[in-house]
Amino acid sequence: MEKLRIVFMGTPDFAVGILDTIYQNNYEIVGVITAPDKPAGRGQKVSTSAVKEYAVSKNLRLLQPTNLKAEDFLAELKSLDANLQVVVAFRMLPEVVWKMPKLGTFNLHASLLPQYRGAAPINWAIINGETKTGVTTFFIDDKIDTGAMILSKETSIGANESAGELHDRLMQLGSETVIETLQLIEKGEATTTIQTENPAIKTAYKLNKDNCKIDWSQSGTAIFNLIRGLSPYPAAWTYIKDGENEWNVKIYAASFEEKVHIDAVGKVSTTKKEIFITTKDGVLKVTSLQFPGKKRMLAHELLNGITFSENAIAL
Known part of the structure; x- marks a missing residue:
């Protein structure tokens, strides 16, 4: 059984729920990586990510790189001596980053892969009228959300459920799934399933002003x-x-x-x-x-x- 030294990468509230569960389960978190602070809103006040706020509150080592390929960032990441990286709602990682730890880098995605790869899986599952969804952990590869799957957990979608309500339920389900994944990796018992491609796979496109506008010609x-x-x-x-x-x-x-x-x-x-x-x-x-x-x-x-x-x- 190998003791895990984890680097966690994430940005929004959804990622905080997972990070907190890892922390509460007493895993060693040697570093947290999140987005740089940026001006937001009308007053352009500097806003920090939800993950940063949590990491600071728990006194966890924090990195906020602007460039994930920068030599100084890569040197600092290597110095953390992590043997596993966990990614939740972050950005695409360069190969030099996801290949760094001995035990690999896995991601939690809020869909039943290979369905709804992409930026907004919770939203699109509801928009498309799905009656079920779930979460999947998978080892990262060089494309977006295509890596070998470790665990999947399914849940139904309520007929009137909003994205916000489903978000909170999937955060809980995701937390449980990440802990199970960590336990499997720790024991050397993680097995994977390769994602199969097929024409019926739906994409979770990034949300923008155009695809959020109501089309009154629809049902x-x-x-x-x-x-x-x-x-x-x-x-x-x-x-x-x-x-x-x-x-x-x-x-x-x-x-x-x-x-x-x-x-x-x-x-x-x-x-x-x-x-x-x-x-x-x-x-x-x-x-x-x-x-x-x-x-x-x-x-x-x-x-x-x-x-x-x-x-x-x-x-």
């Missing part, structure tokens, strides 16, 4: 899945036009009812407390949204300050 179910798959971040969005006014609106939560109607697709209608938008096959009831310059609100809170005319339409 109501597809629009509903997009909204919950992008909630709470980065959020599905649409333009709402009412006379001279046109707003860029984020929609965080909704429900969909299939029904026959004669209204124009995208028509916005309201009661005193509710907002409805018609789709080609039913009606979407919007329950949480955000208008420009305002905070996220429930529908009835927004309607206290805004009145829509009969001509209001989502575009």
Whole structure:
């Protein structure tokens, strides 16, 4: 049985949940690598990654390289004398980094590989209406999320579950899977399965403004899945036009009812407390949204300050 000396690499909250589980299970973490600090938001205040905040709070050795091939970084990484590297939601590693430790470098990915390789697996599983997903640990190779798989764990996706809710469940499932993977590697009992390529593999593309915009020509179910798959971040969005006014609106939560109607697709209608938008096959009831310059609100809170005319339409 080989005692593990671990370097952990990651950036967002999802990675913190895994790092904390490794720490709480008393594994030796000889270093943590995360993204450099960067200005963010309107005031361009310097923001630090969630992983950095955690590492500092636990007094763990921290590295924030801008260039993963830089000689000084590689020398410092080598000096940590790790025999295993664990990667969760980080960036693509150069071969010189992932090949460095004797026992290899493994990654935790929030999908059932080979499905949903890429940057946003949690979001796309929901957007595409999947009913199950999971997590996979695999040894890193020279491509993105294609390496030999160690362990996979499956879970169902709730019919109304949001990306935020699924994120938290997969973080827990991922934590358990990483610990099991560490135990197998520690005992020299880790076996792997090569990923097989097939035309049915779906990709978890990086999210951007275009693929987060609601397309009102789609079915109501597809629009509903997009909204919950992008909630709470980065959020599905649409333009709402009412006379001279046109707003860029984020929609965080909704429900969909299939029904026959004669209204124009995208028509916005309201009661005193509710907002409805018609789709080609039913009606979407919007329950949480955000208008420009305002905070996220429930529908009835927004309607206290805004009145829509009969001509209001989502575009």
